[in-house]
Amino acid sequence: MVRVAIVGASGYTGVELLRLLLNHPRVEITCVTSRQNAGTPIVSVFPSLLGRIDLAFDPVDLDTIIRKSDFVFTALPHKAAMLVVPELLKAGKKVVDLSADYRLRDVAVYEAWYDKHTSPELLGEAIYGLPELFRENIRGVRLVANPGCYPTSVALALAPLLEKMLIDPHSLIIDSKSGTSGAGRTAKLGSLYCEVNEGFKAYGVASHRHTPEIEQTLGQLAGQPVRVSFTPHLLPVSRGILSTCYATLTQPMDTAQLQGLFARRYADEPFVRVHPKGELPNILHVRGSNFCNLGVVGDPRTGRVIVVSVIDNLLKGAASQAVQNMNIMLDWEEDCGLKDLPLYP
Ligand SMILES: NC(=O)C1=CN([C@@H]2O[C@H](COP(=O)(O)OP(=O)(O)OC[C@H]3O[C@@H](n4cnc5c(N)ncnc54)[C@H](OP(=O)(O)O)[C@@H]3O)[C@@H](O)[C@H]2O)C=CC1
Numbered sequence: 001m002v003r004v005a006i007v008g009a010s011g012y013t014g015v016e017l018l019r020l021l022l023n024h025p026r027v028e029i030t031c032v033t034s035r036q037n038a039g040t041p042i043v044s045v046f047p048s049l050l051g052r053i054d055l056a057f058d059p060v061d062l063d064t065i066i067r068k069s070d071f072v073f074t075a076l077p078h079k080a081a082m083l084v085v086p087e088l089l090k091a092g093k094k095v096v097d098l099s100a101d102y103r104l105r106d107v108a109v110y111e112a113w114y115d116k117h118t119s120p121e122l123l124g125e126a127i128y129g130l131p132e133l134f135r136e137n138i139r140g141v142r143l144v145a146n147p148g149c150y151p152t153s154v155a156l157a158l159a160p161l162l163e164k165m166l167i168d169p170h171s172l173i174i175d176s177k178s179g180t181s182g183a184g185r186t187a188k189l190g191s192l193y194c195e196v197n198e199g200f201k202a203y204g205v206a207s208h209r210h211t212p213e214i215e216q217t218l219g220q221l222a223g224q225p226v227r228v229s230f231t232p233h234l235l236p237v238s239r240g241i242l243s244t245c246y247a248t249l250t251q252p253m254d255t256a257q258l259q260g261l262f263a264r265r266y267a268d269e270p271f272v273r274v275h276p277k278g279e280l281p282n283i284l285h286v287r288g289s290n291f292c293n294l295g296v297v298g299d300p301r302t303g304r305v306i307v308v309s310v311i312d313n314l315l316k317g318a319a320s321q322a323v324q325n326m327n328i329m330l331d332w333e334e335d336c337g338l339k340d341l342p343l344y345p
Pocket residue numbers: 007008009010011012013014033034035036037060075076077078080098099100147148149181182183184185186313314317318
């Protein structure tokens with residue numbers, strides 16, 4: 001059994017990692033951290049895990065994490081993750097970092113959208129962990145940057161088209177909607193029930209920090225710089241992301257041809273499902289799972305293609321994708337511990 005630590009285990013992605021890893025046959029959870037809950041039994045904070053785990057939270061103490069674990073998931077906010085990841089690597093640990101700290105390759109881009117980076121030397125080494133696009137790069141490495149939730153939904157939606165340059169890379173408009181758990185478990189005014197329930201709003205218009213991450217991946221697929229218009233929205237549901245992506249086709253293609261292209265591209269992917277022609281995804285159909293569902297439509301009137309993509313932001317957008325990455329890093333079956341179907345309704 002590989003001994004696993006979850007650093008930042010009292011958050012929403014942390015508790016999802018706990019749930020998934022408790023059912024993973026090849027790992028043992030040996031260390032979980034929280035500053036505010038240090039010393040408290042995990043089940044007191046998360047009664048959903050009653051009877052399944054006896055550990056108490058440790059403080060975020062590097063010596064303890066290093067002593068107790070071989071493999072570490074860092075589920076900390078950006079800027080906090082980069083304070084622990086370099087030391088974990090120096091101690092010989094393998095790390096999947098769920099934050100944004102190691103996703104961008106260019107330190108200048110990170111510092112323009114985030115803040116000063118304290119370990120830029122690791123940006124060239126970290127592998128962007130989107131298995132369906134970069135699987136071979138992930139095998140055996142020691143540091144994987146787990147992709148952001150919005151960027152995961154968008155990259156999987158547009159990859160089949162950009163890989164074959166079937167769309168104009170300057171024409172991309174992305175309209176995404178996320179459930180409130182995307183904002184994390186830390187109390188914030190904007191996440192209060194009365195602020196979110198019955199409401200629906202755009203935020204971060206033309207300024208969201210996932211824009212450069214989306215552009216980095218799409219640019220890599222297109223082989224040229226890509227600029228996107230990306231608008232996230234906040235949905236009054238706990239979890240789920242639906243991204244609607246619009247692009248101008250470089251050659252006429254109808255819905256049947258587009259659906260065939262997507263179905264072939266993802267035919268061997270266990271976690272990407274392409275809807276038949278005429279059907280479109282719903283966040284309800286991926287809730288609680290590692291799936292991404294895609295639906296594609298050609299619009300001959302405008303010459304555009306519209307791709308609709310859904311994921312669970314806490315799972316394929318974070319925790320289960322992180323487990324998928326661990327499985328690939330350690331050369332295990334990719335779906336180990338990830339076989340659960342979505343919850344419905
Ligand atoms: N929520 C989502 O849908 C997604 C989240 N992510 C990313 O994953 C990471 C975790 O997100 P999420 O679980 O939602 O966040 P939460 O706010 O729910 O949890 C954050 C965790 O980190 C701990 N923490 C907070 N600040 C610090 C700090 N300065 N030093 C050490 N520990 C700290 C918190 O516990 P305590 O304060 O007790 O220490 C808590 O355990 C973030 O980087 C987030 O952006 C990525 C994709 C999707």
